Amino acid sequence: MICPACLNEVGDYDSTASHMVREAYRSDVIHVMWLNRNISKKRMEVEEVRVRLEEFFRGEPKEWIMRRFVERFFGDPPHPFVEAMQRPTREVLLGYVLEHQHFLRQWVISLSTVISRTKVEEIRRMEAENITEEYVGCEGRPPHLELLIRMGVALGMRREDIVNTPPLKRTRDALAELDRLSRTLSPEAVSGAMHSLELIAHRGVRDYGAKYTYFDPSILKSGYPREVVEFLREGYDKDVKHSEYALELASEHADPHELKVGALKAWEAFDSYLLARLERARSLG
């Protein structure tokens, strides 16, 4: 079993709890932060941490991931970016464009590590198809990266300004973490963790207790530019299928604990990355 904070192999829940308490007593940042955000801000002894860890990680992986993701991003209050997307301003959508082009590049890199390392043919094929849709285009449809850039142009930015805008530091840090995870965890856990991020656009999240969806679907029929609707519709239509199928495969082939730990780590990076979109939006305002 790996430590959910440092990803080092530690043994069973007893040794994981001892390890985490020892690191927390040393005020190690990543262990303290993990415990604060997932278990408790209160200082605890080893036995209590062991019990709380077992409770926290209990559950079938796919259902656990969906429930925990919804709690984190669609809870009350939801992630600030989800809140902003209920009625996105031009600046919020441009912030999305300028940072997400970098995320999509890292997406392809991370999924490529899965293709090169997995021995599960179904996962390899799924990732190859996903990369094609996101980055290359297929069946006469442009890739999502192109739809994203067109959204930015429709909102008044020049294409060359969009593609020449480097990422914010917050985005760079988040993508570096996703890159690190994709080279550290098993490929099947990486696949599940990365595709769990597509739950952000899953239109069925209300069935899992979400108070919001990624955006108000009435936007798809509203006065936003056609290119905005086309980009958002792609995710709205496709990401349910992507995420659910990928999570089923990951649940079948990845170590359940590593999959959950990997998903949590990916969400930390993603959470920060979504804040970067808002940071960019504020800089444009």
Add this chain to the structure above:
Amino acid sequence: MGKRTFFCCEHCARGYKNVIQEVLRRTGWDRLDSLELEGNYRGRKGVARNGDKSYVFSFRLGSEAEITEFREEDSKS
């Protein structure tokens, strides 16, 4: 800073120092008498006081506890 304060980790300690420095820079005060913070990693609000003056603000920290966003909010008199 005149008060010994315990922090759970170096990140929080560094963040706290950065916030104090930023408030002093923006207000021109020579000291803070108190600093109250609430919120979490997605965003925090603070109230700094110097005598009978107060300064209300919101902020976010980055991965190295640097201030990535800082905004003055309406101060109480």
